[in-house]
Amino acid sequence: MKEYTTKEGKKIILDVDRDICIGAASCIAIAPLTFGIDDESKAYILNESIDDYETILEAAKSCPVSAIILKDENGEQIWP
Numbered sequence: 353m354k355e356y357t358t359k360e361g362k363k364i365i366l367d368v369d370r371d372i373c374i375g376a377a378s379c380i381a382i383a384p385l386t387f388g389i390d391d392e393s394k395a396y397i398l399n400e401s402i403d404d405y406e407t408i409l410e411a412a413k414s415c416p417v418s419a420i421i422l423k424d425e426n427g428e429q430i431w432p
Contacts, residue, residue, distance in 0.1 A: 353365050353367040354366060356397075358402055358403070359405075365425070365427065370396075372417050372418075375389060375392075375394055375395065377389055377395070378414035379411040381414075383408050385398065385401040386398060386411065387411060395415075409422060412431045412432075
């Protein structure tokens with residue numbers, strides 16, 4: 353898990369559970385500045401650019417196996 357600052361300045365904690373990720377890539381389609389897919393067909397979080405909060409939340413919710421974990425800056429889980 354790593355702390356990020358969204359486009360509008362909101363701090364979030366974001367992680368991808370690679371053990372359950374199936375590489376559906378819906379997160380990348382919705383939030384391409386935040387997520388990528390590696391050579392194992394697993395999603396990962398890009399280091400520099402990041403989308404706005406609502407886009408990241410929508411991308412997390414689009415994951416068919418809930419592999420994207422989103423928390424607020426205090427560690428309270430937002431999704432799933």
